[in-house]
Amino acid sequence: MNRLGDTTHALQTRNSATFSFDFARQAQVEKLWVECRSLQLAVRDAEALSEYYEMFLAPVQRARTKLSTLPFQYSGMEMGIQSTIELLASNAQSLDDFNAIRVIVERTLTLLEKLIHERENPINEKLLQALEEGAVVVVKDSFWVSPLTSHLEKSCDFPLRVIQFKRLLDEEISHKMVYLGSPFYFSSRYRSEPDTRFLLDPKSALNHFILYPFGKSPDVDGLIDSSAISRSVRYSLPFGSMPEMEMEALRSEWEVISASAEPSNSETEIMEMARFVGLANGHHMWMSARPDSRCRVVVVSSEGVLELESRQTSELHEGELIVERIGRSSPILIDSVADGLGALRLRASQSHWKDALKQRIEETGNLKAVQRSLSNEYGVDVQNLRHWVYDPRSIAPNSKSDFLGTCRYLGLIDSAESLWTDLQAIRKLHLKAGGVILARLRSAVLALSGDDLVKSGGMSSIHIEDCGALGVFRVEYVEETAVLIPISMIDVVAKNDEAL
Amino acid sequence: MPAWAEFVYGFGRWLATEPLETEKWHVLTFPGTRMVSGMLAAGFASARFESLDFYSRESIETLSDGDQITWLDSHSQLSHGTFGQLTISELDPPKNKFSYVCSRRGAMSRYTEYFDKYRFSRFDGAPFVHARPLSRNFNFLDAFAPGRVIDLTTQSKNEICLVGDQEIRNDLLAQELSCEGTIGCLDDILRVKDLDDVRESPHHLSLYVNPASRSLLEVEADFTVYDGSRAVSRQRNYVNSFTSVVVLNRWDIHAREVLSSLKSFRTRSRGSSVKLAPTLSLPKGIEYMGWSIN
Numbered sequence: 001m002n003r004l005g006d007t008t009h010a011l012q013t014r015n016s017a018t019f020s021f022d023f024a025r026q027a028q029v030e031k032l033w034v035e036c037r038s039l040q041l042a043v044r045d046a047e048a049l050s051e052y053y054e055m056f057l058a059p060v061q062r063a064r065t066k067l068s069t070l071p072f073q074y075s076g077m078e079m080g081i082q083s084t085i086e087l088l089a090s091n092a093q094s095l096d097d098f099n100a101i102r103v104i105v106e107r108t109l110t111l112l113e114k115l116i117h118e119r120e121n122p123i124n125e126k127l128l129q130a131l132e133e134g135a136v137v138v139v140k141d142s143f144w145v146s147p148l149t150s151h152l153e154k155s156c157d158f159p160l161r162v163i164q165f166k167r168l169l170d171e172e173i174s175h176k177m178v179y180l181g182s183p184f185y186f187s188s189r190y191r192s193e194p195d196t197r198f199l200l201d202p203k204s205a206l207n208h209f210i211l212y213p214f215g216k217s218p219d220v221d222g223l224i225d226s227s228a229i230s231r232s233v234r235y236s237l238p239f240g241s242m243p244e245m246e247m248e249a250l251r252s253e254w255e256v257i258s259a260s261a262e263p264s265n266s267e268t269e270i271m272e273m274a275r276f277v278g279l280a281n282g283h284h285m286w287m288s289a290r291p292d293s294r295c296r297v298v299v300v301s302s303e304g305v306l307e308l309e310s311r312q313t314s315e316l317h318e319g320e321l322i323v324e325r326i327g328r329s330s331p332i333l334i335d336s337v338a339d340g341l342g343a344l345r346l347r348a349s350q351s352h353w354k355d356a357l358k359q360r361i362e363e364t365g366n367l368k369a370v371q372r373s374l375s376n377e378y379g380v381d382v383q384n385l386r387h388w389v390y391d392p393r394s395i396a397p398n399s400k401s402d403f404l405g406t407c408r409y410l411g412l413i414d415s416a417e418s419l420w421t422d423l424q425a426i427r428k429l430h431l432k433a434g435g436v437i438l439a440r441l442r443s444a445v446l447a448l449s450g451d452d453l454v455k456s457g458g459m460s461s462i463h464i465e466d467c468g469a470l471g472v473f474r475v476e477y478v479e480e481t482a483v484l485i486p487i488s489m490i491d492v493v494a495k496n497d498e499a500l
Numbered sequence: 501m502p503a504w505a506e507f508v509y510g511f512g513r514w515l516a517t518e519p520l521e522t523e524k525w526h527v528l529t530f531p532g533t534r535m536v537s538g539m540l541a542a543g544f545a546s547a548r549f550e551s552l553d554f555y556s557r558e559s560i561e562t563l564s565d566g567d568q569i570t571w572l573d574s575h576s577q578l579s580h581g582t583f584g585q586l587t588i589s590e591l592d593p594p595k596n597k598f599s600y601v602c603s604r605r606g607a608m609s610r611y612t613e614y615f616d617k618y619r620f621s622r623f624d625g626a627p628f629v630h631a632r633p634l635s636r637n638f639n640f641l642d643a644f645a646p647g648r649v650i651d652l653t654t655q656s657k658n659e660i661c662l663v664g665d666q667e668i669r670n671d672l673l674a675q676e677l678s679c680e681g682t683i684g685c686l687d688d689i690l691r692v693k694d695l696d697d698v699r700e701s702p703h704h705l706s707l708y709v710n711p712a713s714r715s716l717l718e719v720e721a722d723f724t725v726y727d728g729s730r731a732v733s734r735q736r737n738y739v740n741s742f743t744s745v746v747v748l749n750r751w752d753i754h755a756r757e758v759l760s761s762l763k764s765f766r767t768r769s770r771g772s773s774v775k776l777a778p779t780l781s782l783p784k785g786i787e788y789m790g791w792s793i794n
Contacts, residue, residue: 002674002676003534003535003670003671003674003676004501004502004505004534004535004676006532006534006535007502007504007505007530007532007533007534007535007536008502008504008505009532010530010531010532011504011530011531011532011783011784011785011786013531014531014785015784015785168751169751169753193756197750197751200531200750201531201750201751222529222750222787223529223748223750223755223756223759223787224527224529224759224787224788224789227787227788228784228787229785229786229787
């Protein structure tokens with residue numbers, strides 16, 4: 001389509017758009033809505049608000065949101081009902097028998113236990129009925145894009161796509177969009193004005209919602225007062241009056257995983273600022289947020305060829321493709337490639353010096369005492385001592401005098417010159433390895449095709465000499481704020497199942 | 501043209517005929533804004549092209565020694581040089597001459613009758629040596645503004661200012677317009693300065709401002725189009741214009757916020773409502789708001 005046609009199409013679509021609503025019905029899920037509301041009020045009345053919120057309300061709200069918006073089997077891993085039952089039952093033990101919260105939680109547990117044995121999820125049936133070739137399924141939480149794509153691939157023999165609500169902005173106009181949830185659910189933003197752009201100017205002429213009948217439809221106003229473009233998206237509730245849903249702080253599944261990362265209290269673990277990144281195909285990682293940290297992004301050039309771009313990690317956006325190593329068992333790329341270039345035979349010198357420092361710290365009892373001795377008696381700048389000892393990415397001090405100072409302290413002065421020569425050689429090989437990695441990755445990425453990446457469901461494996469298992473992943477979610485994370489967890493792709 | 505394009509083109513034409521006595525602001529919102537700003541500006545330009553004041557060139561008496569000039573060569577391309585001086589002949593009938601220095605060929609002189617014939621005009625762009633085309637798409641502009649194309653393209657004016665991201669530049673260069681059997685792009689009409697360095701004519705009619713630009717120099721133009729929330733929020737205070745139009749895409753997450761800020765600006769400056777011309781009918785799905793500041 002030409003550019004004039006783009007605007008014509010956008011106007012025609014918004015002017016002719018229709019909205020249809022298909023109400024799901026499942027007795028336990030409907031009751032869960034009622035219990036969730038009661039629990040919300042009980043937690044509000046309790047004194048330890050934030051504690052009870054985390055222990056009871058957040059897990060129940062999370063279960064209710066999944067049960068009301070996802071088509072997976074109730075007994076499946078995706079719904080996580082069994083783990084929710086175990087968590088709530090365990091947390092409820094901390095409350096008195098007659099505590100109002102405990103009473104509601106126990107009623108909720110009964111509902112969930114019944115639900116797990118139900119075979120049919122009505123959302124699935126309604127979704128399959130609504131789908132047709134070229135339809136786009138819209139979910140609010142990007143976490144579900146990959147699992148839902150896989151689920152629908154098994155049930156539908158025609159092409160369709162699953163997208164996150166937030167990505168509607170960049171979406172082309174399509175024939176039909178099926179929303180999993182109510183207009184209220186999609187439009188609500190905690191402590192912000194509702195986002196009704198998808199109702200005011202839909203990206204599809206046919207907009208179908210599969211929903212439980214809670215939450216009234218939002219008002220859809222234009223940008224300019226009393227303009228004629230305001231829209232009324234109304235539906236009548238088919239099952240009589242239902243309790244209203246309140247605006248609540250719903251967490252994305254990504255936030256649940258990132259919140260589960262435990263900070264380390266160990267003196268030997270180096271912590272660094274990192275940002276949580278959700279990846280397609282059931283993966284996630286912590287990406288270094290140091291100002292000099294870079295990631296490798298696969299981009300499509302103007303000629304339609306895939307290219308590799310080195311980018312500051314703060315410049316990474318959702319929807320882009322990145323190359324990362326898979327799993328903690330995969331070697332650190334730079335070490336591995338440098339070893340292949342000749343660093344392997346020098347590693348003994350590196351280990352010899354590092355192990356001697358580590359042993360001295362253990363003998364002395366604490367790091368601070370070693371820092372004091374090195375600084376006061378040997379004139380060593382000890383600012384990076386923890387990194388020299390515990391950070392596998394650190395080779396040795398940059399300054400030769402600091403290195404010789406540590407050797408005098410460790411009783412290694414006789415071999416200090418030869419150790420320094422080896423460590424400098426490793427440093428040079430690491431620099432060389434940086435260029436080699438980029439070249440190897442570039443040729444591996446060039447061998448991929450854009451079509452393969454699209455068909456791969458957001459993840460393709462690549463194998464490169466000395467680099468272990470690598471994957472090209474679509475970025476589904478990037479957390480805005482960075483937090484302190486142990487470096488052993490940074491830049492390693494992990495599976496969501498393990499974290500959840 | 502589709503109905504929305506007819507509307508914005510007509511809207512631009514209407515704005516060009518409004519008296520330049522008061523500062524006026526207009527806001528249009530759309531569900532998609534590709535080509536909207538360019539079509540508005542093209543409408544404004546087309547109405548201006550019809551005015552004799554607009555396309556007539558400066559007279560020779562206004563030029564001074566050392567002023568940059570351009571003129572048409574025998575291949576209807578523009579040459580560059582500097583004006584020298586006008587020599588009044590004492591003969592009867594008079595045969596006045598003027599001297600100039602051609603950047604390529606050196607010192608020259610001609611009788612003044614050739615000043616109009618070869619469209620000698622003041623030039624305020626970067627000097628150039630090799631002859632440049634009048635317009636990258638002369639035939640299209642000739643069909644669009646018949647009979648005036650040479651006078652229009654032999655002089656520069658900061659008439660229109662377009663403020664917007666990269667997409668507006670792509671809009672301006674999209675070959676999607678047709679006129680009397682010729683195909684062209686919006687830039688063929690608007691001649692935006694520095695839009696493209698390929699075969700671009702040296703005389704421009706419009707300026708382009710990138711919203712990210714940090715230049716402290718203020719820009720002057722009769723008519724300004726801000727394409728998108730970022731354009732208006734970043735550059736509103738650096739562009740001086742009698743008539744400003746803000747084009748907002750309702751999918752732009754900051755559109756509501758920017759509109760709210762414009763409403764406050766309207767209230768603070770005691771703006772009074774402007775109604776659309778009776779000849780213009782707002783197509784379904786487009787919103788409009790306008791005000792003038794006395």
